[in-house]
Amino acid sequence: xxxxxxGKLLLATAFAVGMAAFAQAQTVRVSGFGxxxxxxVNGLLNDVxxxxxxxxxxEVEYAPTEGxxxxxILNALSAGxxxxxxxxxIFWSRSIFExxxxxxxxxxxxxxxxxxxxxxxxxxxxxLYAVAKDFNTLAVHFDKDAFDDxxxxxxxxxxxxxxxxxxxxxxxxxxxxxxxxxxxxxYARFAAFALATGWQPFNAEGKTVLDEDFQRAFSFxxxxxxxxxxVLAADIxxxxxxxxxxxxxxxVAMEGAWIIGFLKDxxxxxxxxxxxxxxxxxxxxxxxxxxTVGWTVNANSDVxxxxxxxVGLLTSEKAQQWVLExxxxxxxxxxxxxxxxxxxxxxxxxxxxxxxxxxxxxxVEPYFFGDxxxxxxxxxxxxxxxxxxxESDVETALSEAQAQYDALQAN
Amino acid sequence: xxxxxxxHDTLAGWIFLAPFLVSLxxxxxxxxxxxxxxxxxxxxxxGTPSFIGLENYVRLVSDDLFLLALRNSISFAAIVTTLQTxxxxxxxxxxxxxARAKGLVRTVFYFPSIMSSAAMTLIFLWLFQRxxxxxxxxxxxxxxxxxxxxFVATVAGVQVLQVVLARxxxxxxxxxxxxxxxxxxxxxxxxxxxxxxxxxLPVYDEQLLISWLNTKEVFLFMPRTxxxxxxxxxFTTVPTLMLLFLAGLQSIPGSLYDAAKMDGxxxxxxxxxxxxxxxxxxTFAVVTLGLIGTxxxxxxxxxxxxxxxxxxRITLAYYTYYNTFPxxxxxxxxxxxxxxxxxxxxxxxxxxxxxxxxxxERIG
Numbered sequence: 001x002x003x004x005x006x007g008k009l010l011l012a013t014a015f016a017v018g019m020a021a022f023a024q025a026q027t028v029r030v031s032g033f034g035x036x037x038x039x040x041v042n043g044l045l046n047d048v049x050x051x052x053x054x055x056x057x058x059e060v061e062y063a064p065t066e067g068x069x070x071x072x073i074l075n076a077l078s079a080g081x082x083x084x085x086x087x088x089x090i091f092w093s094r095s096i097f098e099x100x101x102x103x104x105x106x107x108x109x110x111x112x113x114x115x116x117x118x119x120x121x122x123x124x125x126x127x128l129y130a131v132a133k134d135f136n137t138l139a140v141h142f143d144k145d146a147f148d149d150x151x152x153x154x155x156x157x158x159x160x161x162x163x164x165x166x167x168x169x170x171x172x173x174x175x176x177x178x179x180x181x182x183x184x185x186x187y188a189r190f191a192a193f194a195l196a197t198g199w200q201p202f203n204a205e206g207k208t209v210l211d212e213d214f215q216r217a218f219s220f221x222x223x224x225x226x227x228x229x230x231v232l233a234a235d236i237x238x239x240x241x242x243x244x245x246x247x248x249x250x251x252v253a254m255e256g257a258w259i260i261g262f263l264k265d266x267x268x269x270x271x272x273x274x275x276x277x278x279x280x281x282x283x284x285x286x287x288x289x290x291x292t293v294g295w296t297v298n299a300n301s302d303v304x305x306x307x308x309x310x311v312g313l314l315t316s317e318k319a320q321q322w323v324l325e326x327x328x329x330x331x332x333x334x335x336x337x338x339x340x341x342x343x344x345x346x347x348x349x350x351x352x353x354x355x356x357x358x359x360x361x362x363x364v365e366p367y368f369f370g371d372x373x374x375x376x377x378x379x380x381x382x383x384x385x386x387x388x389x390x391e392s393d394v395e396t397a398l399s400e401a402q403a404q405y406d407a408l409q410a411n
Numbered sequence: 412x413x414x415x416x417x418x419h420d421t422l423a424g425w426i427f428l429a430p431f432l433v434s435l436x437x438x439x440x441x442x443x444x445x446x447x448x449x450x451x452x453x454x455x456x457x458g459t460p461s462f463i464g465l466e467n468y469v470r471l472v473s474d475d476l477f478l479l480a481l482r483n484s485i486s487f488a489a490i491v492t493t494l495q496t497x498x499x500x501x502x503x504x505x506x507x508x509x510a511r512a513k514g515l516v517r518t519v520f521y522f523p524s525i526m527s528s529a530a531m532t533l534i535f536l537w538l539f540q541r542x543x544x545x546x547x548x549x550x551x552x553x554x555x556x557x558x559x560x561x562f563v564a565t566v567a568g569v570q571v572l573q574v575v576l577a578r579x580x581x582x583x584x585x586x587x588x589x590x591x592x593x594x595x596x597x598x599x600x601x602x603x604x605x606x607x608x609x610x611x612l613p614v615y616d617e618q619l620l621i622s623w624l625n626t627k628e629v630f631l632f633m634p635r636t637x638x639x640x641x642x643x644x645x646f647t648t649v650p651t652l653m654l655l656f657l658a659g660l661q662s663i664p665g666s667l668y669d670a671a672k673m674d675g676x677x678x679x680x681x682x683x684x685x686x687x688x689x690x691x692x693x694t695f696a697v698v699t700l701g702l703i704g705t706x707x708x709x710x711x712x713x714x715x716x717x718x719x720x721x722x723x724r725i726t727l728a729y730y731t732y733y734n735t736f737p738x739x740x741x742x743x744x745x746x747x748x749x750x751x752x753x754x755x756x757x758x759x760x761x762x763x764x765x766x767x768x769x770x771x772e773r774i775g
Contacts, residue, residue, distance in 0.1 A: 071736050078456040095741040099457035185625075234541050235620060373739025382627065382720050389622050407475070 026306040027059045029083035031073070033293075034066030036261070040328050048322045049313050056313070058306050070095070077101045077298070084301040085310060088130045090121050090292045090368045098371075102129040103297040103304050110312055117359055118332050121366040122294050130294030131315050134329035136256030137288045137358030138192050140164075140278070141242075141263075141351060144271045146251035150174035155252070157276040161193070161220055164278035168229035171251045181252040182233040182244035183224050185384035187377050188289065188367065189241065189254050193217040195287025195363040196280035202370070208405040210398050217280070219394050222387040232388050245272070256291060257330055257355040260348050274351040276361060286362030292332070330356050372408065379404035443755075450748035455741055467749040477750065479722055480730040484706055484754075486633040487726060488761070491641050491648075491708075492701035499649045499697060503656030504686070517657070524650040532714040535643045539623035550619040557612040558603050566599035624719040636723035640711050648704070652697050659693035660686070695772045699762055706758045727754040 032041050045053065045060050053060060063083065065072045070092045076082035077096070088096050096102050105111060105128040111119055118132035142155050150171040155164065168180025187194075197213035210218075224230035233239060236249050242259040244250035246266035253259060254277065263270060279286045295314060297307040313319065320331035324341050327348050331339070342353045358364070369376035379401035386392035392400075450467055452460035471477050506516050523531070538544045552559060573591040577584040584591075606612050622628070623639040630638055663686065671681045687694075709728035712719075725733070727750060734747035766772065 068736075070739075074456060074736065074742060092739045095739070098741060099455060101457065232541075234625060237540055237542060369739060371740060373737055373741075375737060375740060378721055382722070385625060385720060386627055389626060391622075391627060 025057045025059050026303045027061055028085055028303055028307050028310050029061045029063070030085045030310070031083040032062070032064045032087055033069055034064050036328075038062075038064040040323060040326070043326070044314060044319050044322070048319055049316075052313050052316075053310065056306070056309050058310055060310065077300075080300065082298050082300070084298050084303050084307040086296055086298065087133075087293050088122070088296040090290070090294070090366050092373060093122060093130065093294075093368065094124070094371060094373070096296060097124040097129045101299050103299045103301070103308070104129060105131055105297075105308070105311075107131075107308065107312065110315065113334060114315075114332050115334055115337075115359060117290055117364060117366070118292055118294075121290060121292055121368065130296040131311050132292045132294045132332035133315055134320075134323065134332055135290055135292035135359060136258060136330065137290055137355050137364070138189065138254050138256055138277055139274050139351065139354040139358055140252060140254055140276070141245060141259055141272050141274045142252045143245060143248070144273050146171055146175060146178055146248075150251075154273055155275050155278075159275070159278040160281040161196075161278050162281050165220075165224065165227055165229045168224070168252060169227055172228055172230070175251070178248065179231040179236070179244070179250045180229040181224065181231075181254065182236070182238060182241040182250045183221065183230045183388060184233050184239075184241060185381055185388050187380045187384070190217070190221050190380070190384060191289045191365070192254065192277040192287045193221050193280070195289075195365055196277075196283060196285050197287070198280075198283055198285065198363060201365060201376070206370075207409050208376070210402045210405070215394065215398055216282075218383070218387075218398060222384065222394065225388065246270075257352055260327060260351050264348075272347055272351075274347070274354045276354055276358060279362070286358075288358045288362060288364045290359055290364055290366045292366070324352070327352070375408065379408070443752075446748045446751055449744050450752055452745050454744040454748075456744055460745075463745070467745045468753075470746060471749050471753065474746075476722070476725060476733075477730055480725045480727045480750075481757075483633065483637055483725060484708075484727040484757075485761075487637055487641060487708060488702055488705040490633065490638075491644050491705045492698060494641070495645045495648050495652060495701055496694065496697050498645065499652035500656050500690070500694070502649060502653045503660055504682070506653065507657060507660045517654075520653060521650040523647050526647065528647065528710045529714055531643065531647050532711050535639070536624070536715070536718060539639050541620050541622055541625070543623075545623060546619055546621045549621060550617065553619065554615040554617055555607075556615075558607055558614065561606055561612060562599045562603040565602040566595045569598050570595040624715060624723075627720055627723055634723035636715075636719045637712075637726075640708075640715070640724070643711060644705070644708065648701070652701070655693055655697055656690065659690045663689045691770065692772060695766070695770045698765060698770050702762055702765060703758055706754065706761065727757070 030041070030045075032038065041062060041064070045062055061083075069087065070089065073082060073086055073088075074095065082101075088102065110131060111128050114132055115135070118135055119128060122128055122130040122132060140155055144154065147154050147167075151174065152167050152170045155167060159167070171178065172180040194214055194217040197217050199211060199213040199217065201208060203209055225232060231244075231250065233241060233244055236244065238244045238247065238249065240255070241250070241253040242255045242262050243266075245253035245259075246263055248267070263272060277286050277288060295311045297304055297311065301307055315332065317333060317335060320333055320336055321339065321341075323329050324331050324336060324339060330352060331337075336342070337356065342349060342356060344350075382404075383392075383397035383401040386397045386400075387394055449460060451462055451464060453463050453466075454460035502520060506513065506520060526534075540546070570586070570591055573595065574584055574586055574588060577588070577591070607614065622635070624636050626635050628635045633641075667685045667689070668681055671685050676684065707728050708726055709732065712724040712726055712729050713732065715724055721733075731747045731750045731754065734743045734750060736742060
């Protein structure tokens with residue numbers, strides 16, 4: 001065989017192999033949130049993981065969605081037009097898992113690498129249905145200058161509710177125009193106190209009982225304003241505690257790591273510190289919530305295997321390390337808990353570290369309420385609102401809320 | 412030949428009608444049939460719907476949230492329709508009687524209607540903050556109540572005095588004579604300023620915090636939140652309805668007013684005996700449109716979102732949406748469909764009852 005023929009054969013073989021690889025390339029349609037999220041996902045898909053994705057023979061079609069994502073995905077799944085890979089928020093995960101719209105995660109190695117609480121959060125009837133991409137918990141962020149000006153020691157992880165309130169009240173009384181903390185009528189913040197008492201949203205029978213422990217936390221939280229340690233956020237024209245801190249109207253905020261980006265823009269020169277939420281002086285425990293979003297493979301996708309592989313890449317150590325270093329989110333992998341980036345001493349690193357620690361310190365519950373979803377939140381939020389606005393006293397508000405839970409959970 | 416012509420016309424008619432018939436069939440008739448079917452099933456967007464009879468309707472009438480939504484919707488429709496009809500009529504009469512710059516006046520009054528509902532709701536969210544503009548407005552009225560009362564008393568006193576004196580020479584001087592009114596208001600303002608500066612009447616310094624939206628308080632038979640939404644709704648709807656009345660006013664023959672004047676009718680008598688009866692068809696349209704629009708009010712309470720408790724803002728349209736996309740929960744399309752059909756039926760019944768016993772379609 002002449003060299004030219006050999007060369008042509010080689011070329012033909014290479015072309016055929018190339019064509020075969022091309023033919024095997026599978027297109028995975030991916031969707032995600034709008035806002036700043038596309039910058040993260042595009043960074044991962046086009047820069048950090050581009051080679052690995054190409055090596056798997058996967059082509060990604062990424063389409064972020066602005067607006068209410070849960071409505072988008074429910075409609076799309078119902079209509080059969082949903083992407084192969086999409087986000088599931090723990091808050092509305094049941095509406096996806098229960099009707100069988102999520103493909104099970106059959107990757108014990110990946111599941112074993114994640115924080116156990118995040119695996120539990122996305123486990124439904126013993127089966128994992130989503131891989132947590134990141135998570136958040138609540139932490140206490142405070143303006144160091146405000147504490148210095150008031151001559152009050154910084155908040156720290158040894159603070160109980162009592163010392164927390166005392167420090168805030170001193171800051172508020174010492175400074176003109178600065179309140180201690182903004183209080184919002186929202187379980188998503190109040191839970192840090194309720195759960196610290198050992199109270200559980202659902203008891204062994206699956207019912208919600210607003211017991212004495214709950215009432216103790218409720219009285220403390222709603223009493224922060226009367227104690228001179230805080231102000232209702234709405235009374236100073238703010239909608240969330242981070243807005244109060246960022247605008248300098250309050251010295252303290254109780255938020256997750258999402259506040260970091262906000263403070264970078266709203267108060268770039270603010271020297272702030274972050275610590276764990278205060279503990280209940282009676283139990284000595286802290287309470288916290290886990291907010292998390294996971295990657296879910298569409299159960300009706302034609303490219304489930306490729307989508308599952310893509311999930312593995314998007315939640316790999318390499319991907320999470322990059323996301324972490326960008327200061328964009330906290331990693332869901334246990335291996336990154338001791339990551340040097342989380343151990344640093346700048347304010348963002350400290351904030352991330354505290355939020356990370358919040359997931360495993362004390363009584364931590366996912367921000368998830370079973371089949372009831374957001375309906376479960378209404379009675380508590382309504383009671384918080386009524387008491388904080390002075391429209392009701394604690395006993396009456398809780399008695400009404402309990403009656404609402406009894407009716408809600410009657411069946 | 413004639414027969415063929417008729418067929419040709421009939422065919423042309425059907426061709427012209429076809430696009431509308433198709434869209435009506437698909438988006439209205441088919442949608443209603445499907446909704447009616449879903450209302451008798453346990454459909455949840457994913458599973459195969461199973462027939463469960465009237466269970467959704469039974470659950471609906473035993474659901475406190477639905478009953479609350481029903482009460483809120485009916486109260487809202489009654490209050491807003493009444494107020495917006497009266498205000499639109501008064502505004503139309505005012506604009507119609509403007510001597511100068513009628514076009515400018517019309518444009519200024521119509522302006523709120525060109526704003527999108529979403530944008531207007533966001534603006535009102537800001538106005539209705541606990542320490543917002545509305546609160547400070549009410550706070551100022553309360554704190555300056557004695558000064559305001561003295562202003563009103565001065566204006567009324569000076570106006571009456573002027574009219575009484577003038578009537579000695581000219582019997583036809585009206586109580587609200589505009590020239591005298593300008594003078595009365597000017598004197599009233601001057602008096603109020605003097606009283607305020609002299610410190611002769613008490614001025615209070617109460618710091619009010621009024622929850623316009625974020626509250627469970629009920630005023631009369633409707634949540635305070637919905638009263639605030641009603642205010643917003645009236646503000647945006649009145650100008651459009653005003654245009655309808657304006658068109659109606661301009662089509663009333665001037666000879667009717669001339670005849671009334673010759674019979675010795677006063678302006679007020681002309682209004683009640685000529686204007687109002689002549690506007691009956693327009694009023695019917697305005698009331699009907701108002702009832703339909705207010706019973707189906709959704710966007711403003713949806714945009715409010717967590718800014719107000721659910722029970723203070725829920726209406727039937729929002730209840731339907733809430734069951735379709737319950738936050739964090741699974742869709743309940745069966746209940747949502749039952750609620751949607753109930754709302755449709757309720758709207759038909761209320762419009763029919765209004766037509767039978769309220770304002771008629773024709774001048775009678």
